[in-house]
Amino acid sequence: QVQLVESGGGLVQPGGSLRLSCAASGFTFSRYFMSWYRQAPGKEREFVAGISSHGGFRNYADSVKGRFTISRDNAKNTVSLQMNSLKPEDTAVYYCNTEERIRPPGYWGQGTQVTVSS
Numbered sequence: 599q600v601q602l603v604e605s606g607g608g609l610v611q612p613g614g615s616l617r618l619s620c621a622a623s624g625f626t627f628s629r630y631f632m633s634w635y636r637q638a639p640g641k642e643r644e645f646v647a648g649i650s651s652h653g654g655f656r657n658y659a660d661s662v663k664g665r666f667t668i669s670r671d672n673a674k675n676t677v678s679l680q681m682n683s684l685k686p687e688d689t690a691v692y693y694c695n696t697e698e699r700i701r702p703p704g705y706w707g708q709g710t711q712v713t714v715s716s
């Protein structure tokens with residue numbers, strides 16, 4: 599079944615960079631849209647970025663446009679999120695996920711914590 603393992607989070611100063619990775623298994627990765635989401639304390643989980651099955655289409659939340667870049671490697675079944683010019687408001691747990699039609703209802707990985715603070 600679908601399994602997603604996020605990594606790469608940490609503590610970074612404002613203006614810094616981090617690169618998150620998500621390793622996927624249990625489904626034919628190259629066939630499906632992949633997305634990154636985040637959830638800050640006390641807030642709803644929100645969409646951050648998405649990428650089509652072969653990378654030809656990408657979309658971003660307005661709050662991260664121009665700072666974050668999503669990419670994927672279908673040979674390695676991974677999706678990444680390069681985060682530059684980080685701001686304190688980017689602090690959250692970051693999750694990747696695939697299309698709702700193939701993932702178990704309510705499934706999310708463990709996420710990776712990103713903290714932006716001086």
